[in-house]
Amino acid sequence: MKAILFFNPLKARKEDVQEQFFDIFHNNDIEILKIMPAGSALADNSLYQEADIFIVLGGDGTVLRVAELSAENSIPIVGINLGTLGFLTAYDSTEIEQAAKDIASNNLHYSDRFLLECYVGGKKLISLNDITVQKSQPIGTVDLEILIKGESVLNYAGDGVILSTPTGSTGYALSMGGPIIEPSLDLITINPLASHSLNIRPLVVSSNNYIEIIIHHIDAGNAYVTVDGDIVHRIEAGMAVVVSSSEKKVTLAQKNDYSFFKVLNNKLGFGRRII
Amino acid sequence: MKAILFFNPLKARKEDVQEQFFDIFHNNDIEILKIMPAGSALADNSLYQEADIFIVLGGDGTVLRVAELSAENSIPIVGINLGTLGFLTAYDSTEIEQAAKDIASNNLHYSDRFLLECYVGGKKLISLNDITVQKSQPIGTVDLEILIKGESVLNYAGDGVILSTPTGSTGYALSMGGPIIEPSLDLITINPLASHSLNIRPLVVSSNNYIEIIIHHIDAGNAYVTVDGDIVHRIEAGMAVVVSSSEKKVTLAQKNDYSFFKVLNNKLGFGRRII
Amino acid sequence: MKAILFFNPLKARKEDVQEQFFDIFHNNDIEILKIMPAGSALADNSLYQEADIFIVLGGDGTVLRVAELSAENSIPIVGINLGTLGFLTAYDSTEIEQAAKDIASNNLHYSDRFLLECYVGGKKLISLNDITVQKSQPIGTVDLEILIKGESVLNYAGDGVILSTPTGSTGYALSMGGPIIEPSLDLITINPLASHSLNIRPLVVSSNNYIEIIIHHIDAGNAYVTVDGDIVHRIEAGMAVVVSSSEKKVTLAQKNDYSFFKVLNNKLGFGRRII
Amino acid sequence: MKAILFFNPLKARKEDVQEQFFDIFHNNDIEILKIMPAGSALADNSLYQEADIFIVLGGDGTVLRVAELSAENSIPIVGINLGTLGFLTAYDSTEIEQAAKDIASNNLHYSDRFLLECYVGGKKLISLNDITVQKSQPIGTVDLEILIKGESVLNYAGDGVILSTPTGSTGYALSMGGPIIEPSLDLITINPLASHSLNIRPLVVSSNNYIEIIIHHIDAGNAYVTVDGDIVHRIEAGMAVVVSSSEKKVTLAQKNDYSFFKVLNNKLGFGRRII
Structure with missing residues (x-):
């Protein structure tokens, strides 16, 4: 070995x-x-x-x-x-x-994890957890439009957006009220980040989509693209980020008695009766 | 024809x-x-x-x-x-x-829709939207335990639970705060119905699971199992309902220019900028 | 004594x-x-x-x-x-x-708790926790309109509505996603029960309002009015329920070292770091 | 005049x-x-x-x-x-x-609006909408502890916290899932900003509290305090911000037929039936 x-x-x-x-x-x-x-x-x-x-x-x-x-x-x-x-x-x-x-x-349990690809500024980046577009400043909002397979689906002003894999559903997406998703699935979750509107919900779409995020306006400063918690690019109004599925996967080894639901219970108290 | x-x-x-x-x-x-x-x-x-x-x-x-x-x-x-x-x-x-x-x-657009199967009281029922287990009375709670592939995952007191297909994500599951899911996907969403606890979220799991809902206690009256908005069975404490994927699908025809996201926008105002 | x-x-x-x-x-x-x-x-x-x-x-x-x-x-x-x-x-x-x-x-800690009054079917009822209007059947929806001081504010189809006191904010209202409210406050929270719409949120209004709930349509069966977890009246489409503040209060005695926030933490795990 | x-x-x-x-x-x-x-x-x-x-x-x-x-x-x-x-x-x-x-x-409608006071870095600031403590970077989290009248109530890692007045409930607090609050009320809403935990909800407390926000740790960069959408101070781990009610009020004039609920409906579609 x-x-x-x-x-x-x-x-x-x-x-x-x-x-x-x-x-x-x-x-x-x-x-x-x-x-x-x-x-x-x-x-x-x-x-x-x-x-x-x-x-x-x-x-x-x-x-x-x-x-x-x-x-x-x-x-x-x-x-x-x-x-x-x-x-x-x-x-x-x-x-x-x-x-x-x-x-x-x-003596290990292996699981293949779905990955996202992000295209921005001539770079291609791979994500196991999530890709975000976020305003750089704690003040103001960004005006976003999100297209799925070329069709305009979401329009809002807010702090940005999180696109996450099932693996990322227990990360930042969870903090923004997203659903918990079994990590064996191949799908993309779109979670608005503090959208100043009522008519938006987390949206779960199939892995055969490509998603464009267009920044129409930024009140103050710039916006950042992050991949798995790292800043990878700084963007300005008028620019776009494209996200799609990766053809590759990460194989993650766990203990042989691994259970996603047990980890959820231990780390987040998920589903546990407190009293 | x-x-x-x-x-x-x-x-x-x-x-x-x-x-x-x-x-x-x-x-x-x-x-x-x-x-x-x-x-x-x-x-x-x-x-x-x-x-x-x-x-x-x-x-x-x-x-x-x-x-x-x-x-x-x-x-x-x-x-x-x-x-x-x-x-x-x-x-x-x-x-x-x-x-x-x-x-x-x-001149139609066809899409295959994922279905759930529900086993209760010796019957097998097929669902295009959702299966619920609900208390029969507007008062009191039911004590539920939900097992996924035999593993106990959720324990709570509440009004019941909704298991829905992606097609059902815009139905009752939406009313309970669930995510919106593209109907081409094959997966099961578990949405607690008014669980009296904080540490529960909508849970999206793969279609190769089987889900058992065990009723441990009902404060008042009985509980009902509904399939796609019809009451199909009355159950009591100690009984269980089993839900899994169906091998069959429903093929739904729409207009040739059908767009799920356009329907979301028209019917729910989803993603639309109001001002 | x-x-x-x-x-x-x-x-x-x-x-x-x-x-x-x-x-x-x-x-x-x-x-x-x-x-x-x-x-x-x-x-x-x-x-x-x-x-x-x-x-x-x-x-x-x-x-x-x-x-x-x-x-x-x-x-x-x-x-x-x-x-x-x-x-x-x-x-x-x-x-x-x-x-x-x-x-x-x-050797006790006393707190005065705000109460609601409910007028329905010629009766006046007092509530320490909550008043609900709910459909009687686990299927179908009720069409509700909610007026505040005579002004139409909410229109939706759903399972019903919960009006709660601050004391009731940790009860059924919590199960429906409502905020937690310090029980010393005098105010009314309006929580839709499974409204089939996106553009609705819990609404907190002052105690000097009166609230009318008009049932426009019930798909199946009737609707029930509950007060503090008891069914108090059966209503039909076309009927209304009026809720306002009570002039009376309940004085609740607790241990001298009583802390609402400690109870929240103990009973719901509220605000507690799990890991 | x-x-x-x-x-x-x-x-x-x-x-x-x-x-x-x-x-x-x-x-x-x-x-x-x-x-x-x-x-x-x-x-x-x-x-x-x-x-x-x-x-x-x-x-x-x-x-x-x-x-x-x-x-x-x-x-x-x-x-x-x-x-x-x-x-x-x-x-x-x-x-x-x-x-x-x-x-x-x-020919105007006047309403007195509740204000918050924020003490940080030797300054006292007054807020009509909201006070936030937020991480400066789009990556990492801050570890926060929130004390109410000296009692530790909330502990979490996340992006920060929003404390808002009822007037501010339709601003940034709304974007983070907070309830809508009638602006005539005197109370403080505490909304965690992307807390990485399940057991937290918006918390509405009376105006006679004082609230301390202690920053225990910041993964990357600093944290900012904002008041009504302006950055007012930069803070580091180990520092605290104190928020309480102001004795002053802002008197806001509106048209004589002003209705808060009509504005909610017009600007957010709140409570409006879309179909």
Whole structure:
């Protein structure tokens, strides 16, 4: 079993990761090909292709930083959360030994996750959670028009819009009142961000749509496009962002007894009777 | 082109339908095999198989009454609304001549709609819109537990639950705050009905689940199971309802320029800027 | 200290209440003038006037049954919940001795609660929590128009409407997505019940309004008016219900360290960080 | 009748206002004491005291810029919207002649509007609509704790919080799912901004509370405090903002047939049947 080890460079240094984790994996017959900061990339893709799995040390945010690389190279990700368990990570900080054993013996549950593609400013970006268009300032609104397959569907003034995958339905989309969506599904959710209107609801559309977001007016400042929690582009009135499905998927490894609904219950109290 | 004509027996009599509509269809080379009240059935299925299309005269509710027959026999439905246009009907009362021409020339847009199956009290029922379990009385609550593929996911006291298809997302599920879902999708939405808890949201799950609704307690009276707006069964505490996907689909015919989003805008003002 | 003891006749018999609780109160110098089932009334009001407090043994529902009597006679209520603590009860089943001591020494926190009045079918009813108009059947909708001070404000088809006091904001109104309102406030919340429209929100209006609910049409069956969880009247299309503020208040006694927000947190998990 | 004329300096120049509007008011016996850009102030307060009314030429935002001056000097505001009618303005651009006549003859409807006070960074600010604390960046979250009268009530990670007056309930608070509140009421609404939790709802509390917002952590950048749509302060983790009721009020003049509910219907489609 060969692995590349990714870590959150804001929370750890490469030497510490090497010192703390290398032996654990080595003792379980996992060969660590390389230790890399999440979000970085190699000039030459060939090393990725040698890996059987990407091991990510960090929270959900760190897994998101590795998602595109995982999708491009069709290598599954397993996340080990150094803090508390997240939605995307499989093991918490007390379970590293177990993680190593499960990875070595391939005692894992794999699920393929639907991805979005975002086209803006000549770039193409891949998203596992969500793409947002948001005003840059805490004041004023942006005037948005959203077209689905070329047809104008939503018009409103507000803070922006979130387009999310089923995986992203427990992220920022949840904060804006969106539904919770089983992550095995292939679909796109359009959630207005603070639209100043009553006649708008979260809208769930099939993955074979392409969605254009046109910025007609910004009261103050600019607007930003974010992908999985990173700012990727600054846009102005008159510009557009196009979002569609990706043909690729991320394969996410979890513990073998993984249950999405149990994670929902543990992390959000979803469906739990409090009294 | 051969058709069976269904009508809403609460709004019209068979003779009136015959008198008013027979000639219009006949003049357009549509042979009317039979005129039947929606919700009724023939002892012998063979006549259905001779039809190319089921023409339904009435509103969305009348279309729902014919959905099961349409699915069982794989005959598409086209709805002509004698009142204002609905979500399921294709033509309104001023467009009967055009409807006849479009049907005769097969100038129609067809879409396959996902269906739910409901098992309760030894019966199997098919739903195009939604299945609900509801308390029978305007007072008190029911204690529900909802299991997905055998796993307990939701526990709450409330008025009941709505399970809906994407087609049903613009019906009762909308009234309870559910998301709007493109009708081409195959998935199940679980919407609690007035759950007395904060930690519950609409839940969208894949079509390959089976869902059990267990009634643990009813404060007053009984509970009812409804399918597409009809009461189909009365249940008591300790009983369960099982819902899963149907292998069948209903093929719904619309005008050739049909747009789901345009209907949303016209009927609900969805996404429209008011000022 | 003189008290009348009310009990939930569905959960206990008078003799059992007498046997279990009389001595506890007597030993704490609380004279029990009478033991009565909640919801019953005496022909002669004079005994109520002799009481310093109404002690209610039962849950929130039992307190609601005594609220009108408490308001009419200006006698405060203290609730002892024989099950788990509610929003209105002050003590739970393990705290009866402490309750007796606190009542005897007047070591209590009193709050005056705003009440609604409902006029229907020649009757006037008083509500501490909420007044609803609801369809009688789990199918179909009612067409409602709601006027505020004679002005038509809301028009929709749905399951009905909830008008609630701030005290009732944690009851059925919460289940329908209403805001949580501090119970010291004097105001009326209008919450549509499953309105089939997007352009409606919970509406909070001042206590000096009168509100008319006109039923224009009922698809199936009748509609019911409920007050604090009891059916009080059956109405038909064409009839109206009028709701306004009451001049009276209910004085509710709680423990001296009572905090509304602590109850919210304990009973609903409100505002609590789960992870 | 003496008036001070305020205008939006982003939309007009003083000379244009003078030229366009001076004669209209003069011809109706309204003496214009001064023409000032909204948001500016005089060194000497005595001129304000000579005015009977502040006439504001501009939209709701321009009225908000004059609110504090109006409250401090107890001079009513009448807004003339040069675009489309807003929630706060009384006349639209086609009604200037009528506005002048109504002002001159005092044919107006006055309502006193509840105000909030915000203490941050040694400053005290007055708000007619809302006070927000928001993260400065479109990425990451802020960790907030909200205390009411010294008691910790809400703990969450999200984009921030909106505290609004009843007047502000149709502004940004509406965009975040808050209830609509009759503007004559004196109360404070606390609306979380995209809280990443399920167990939070809009909370309506009485005006005799003081509310502390403590920022425990900011993922990226800083946080901003805004008052009525203006950034007033930049804060960092560890800092707090305190909000309470103001003893002052703004007196807002509207047309004599003013109806809050009619404005809701016209501007938001609130309660209107679309079909």
